[in-house]
Amino acid sequence: AKTPVNVTVTGAAGQIGYALLFRIASGAMLGPDTPVRLRLLEIPQGVKAAEGTAMELADCAFPLLAGIDIHDDPRAGFDGANVALLVGARPRGPGMERADLLEANGGIFKPQGEAINAVAADDVKVLVVGNPANTNALIAASNAPDVPKDRFTAMTRLDHNRALSQLSARADVPVSAIRRVTIWGNHSASQYPDIFHADVAGRPGAELAADESWLLEDFVPTVAKRGAAIIAARGASSAASAASGAIDHVRDWVLGTPAGDWTSAGIWSDGSYGVPEGLVSSFPVTSAGDGWQIVQGLEHGELSRARIDASVAELVEERDAVRALGLI
Numbered sequence: 001a002k003t004p005v006n007v008t009v010t011g012a013a014g015q016i017g018y019a020l021l022f023r024i025a026s027g028a029m030l031g032p033d034t035p036v037r038l039r040l041l042e043i044p045q046g047v048k049a050a051e052g053t054a055m056e057l058a059d060c061a062f063p064l065l066a067g068i069d070i071h072d073d074p075r076a077g078f079d080g081a082n083v084a085l086l087v088g089a090r091p092r093g094p095g096m097e098r099a100d101l102l103e104a105n106g107g108i109f110k111p112q113g114e115a116i117n118a119v120a121a122d123d124v125k126v127l128v129v130g131n132p133a134n135t136n137a138l139i140a141a142s143n144a145p146d147v148p149k150d151r152f153t154a155m156t157r158l159d160h161n162r163a164l165s166q167l168s169a170r171a172d173v174p175v176s177a178i179r180r181v182t183i184w185g186n187h188s189a190s191q192y193p194d195i196f197h198a199d200v201a202g203r204p205g206a207e208l209a210a211d212e213s214w215l216l217e218d219f220v221p222t223v224a225k226r227g228a229a230i231i232a233a234r235g236a237s238s239a240a241s242a243a244s245g246a247i248d249h250v251r252d253w254v255l256g257t258p259a260g261d262w263t264s265a266g267i268w269s270d271g272s273y274g275v276p277e278g279l280v281s282s283f284p285v286t287s288a289g290d291g292w293q294i295v296q297g298l299e300h301g302e303l304s305r306a307r308i309d310a311s312v313a314e315l316v317e318e319r320d321a322v323r324a325l326g327l328i
């Protein structure tokens with residue numbers, strides 16, 4: 001039998017955790033032949049609820065679930081982690097400025113980066129879901145000097161999937177017939193969902209994008225502000241769709257992206273497309289199971305270039321703010 005993969009999930013008692021853990025344990029993330037050992041990391045107030053979730057996980061009798069343990073200390077929670085899903089974060093409270101938010105999250109992601117550096121497995125792969133995801137990933141990566149930077153990623157897969165869904169409805173084709181959509185930049189309202197290089201059931205995405213009023217007044221803001229629309233409708237933020245995006249991200253990272261397609265992920269920039277090195281920005285990426293590669297050689301018109309630059313400028317501001325706070 002294969003050795004179980006250790007998967008650490010932070011914020012395990014939260015609403016995304018509740019939607020995520022059962023799918024990991026069922027094999028949806030790492031495939032039907034890979035047993036998993038779940039390590040749930042919570043803050044002390046979350047431990048009791050995490051114990052309840054662990055009871056339910058046990059009650060599912062998942063054949064692939066090799067064990068569950070619960071921790072409130074990052075050094076124990078990340079011990080031997082092969083995959084780490086950093087979901088728990090500090091939400092923006094009323095009247096909280098961006099600097100306060102970044103500082104509060106720095107208090108979570110700096111020690112978690114240090115713990116990953118100290119105790120995770122050599123092959124650890126990290127996905128940050130907790131917001132502000134890109135900058136939280138930057139903080140964690142910067143505090144884990146012994147772990148290669150390309151192992152720290154931030155989730156824009158939910159945005160990517162939202163773009164596929166909106167495009168599918170617009171073009172009246174199934175999502176499975178759409179390829180090569182990209183989310184660029186920050187997982188925030190400044191993100192740029194790019195369909196200029198897409199293949200929409202054989203039709204060039206640029207043809208759909210030519211309707212600029214639809215593109216700029218409907219498609220782009222619908223994707224970028226979908227999180228707020230879900231909160232308005234559901235009275236709670238996206239949870240199952242966020243968990244599904246996290247499953248897709250890790251599955252494609254580990255098992256590979258389909259031939260002829262790519263996906264979107266926030267990764268440590270190597271300077272591609274003029275994104276300053278060392279920012280965690282969303283790019284078009286492929287994986288053959290051995291790490292993310294940025295898709296090269298895409299040409300951008302003025303519209304796309306300006307949108308990408310604006311989102312990247314926001315990432316620069318966030319980086320400068322966490323640098324000023326001594327978090328990186």
Ligand code: NAI
Binds near residue numbers: 042108
């Ligand atoms: P939630 O509030 O239901 O759960 C968060 C959990 O994290 C709580 O149980 C809390 O006790 C725990 N937690 C807080 N600090 C922790 C720490 N230092 N270590 C371990 N656990 C800790 O929140 P929900 O809905 O599950 O969302 C989690 C995060 O995901 C939020 O930051 C949210 O903004 C973000 N998110 C990101 C998306 C993306 O596309 N990147 C999409 C949707 C949500």
